[in-house]
Amino acid sequence: MSGLDRSFFERSVHQVARDLIGCELAVGETAGVIVETEAYDATDPACHAYIGKTARNEVLFGPPGQAYVYLSYGIHSLLNAVAEPEGSAAAVLIRALEPTEGIELMRARRGRGPIEDLCSGPGKLTEALGVGLPLNGSDLLAPPFEVCERAADWNGREVSTSPRIGITKAAELPWRYSAPGSRYVSRPWPVVPAERAA
């Protein structure tokens, strides 16, 4: 498994959101495989950049591959990966991970509970990984972060799309991406009409 490079994040935010599924995200001693993401771009009323550049969202307008971290509901830090070329404000919200390393440390930070719940939500995984506001604007391609490319056994697996979660604006846009069958997503994806039984 090797690390992603800057060009990975320089593409369309939707492509990046889809391709991040199956990649491993490490922060310090902890790591997990990304199983759920959401895409936000500047044409999207739900995106923080929609209203224009402000002190809070300026990282979104910067170069790709950086972490955009902000506080939600005054309690939770949410982690995004900035995508698209500098000047184009877009980001991928990391919504859920399948824990792979540092699980004991995650438990210590998050308390007891089944492993499926350690990182099954955007606020949960930042707590488990130790990501907070001080990391806003830092580089995802440099310590303490590391993002590795999708493992070989993920290639060929489908990525499902569904409506986004927890927002009131443009919630109908199907810009949530998740790994079908994963027990680690924040919520089950909507049942789709039986297309093909694999």
Add this chain to the structure above:
DNA sequence: GCCAGGATCGTCT
């Protein structure tokens, strides 16, 4: 198992 309500604070109007 499901649902309603509360916690808590930076950012913008």
Add this chain to the structure above:
DNA sequence: GACGATCCTGGCG
């Protein structure tokens, strides 16, 4: 002064 890209708990069945 209002509002979240959320999570947890408690009450009820």
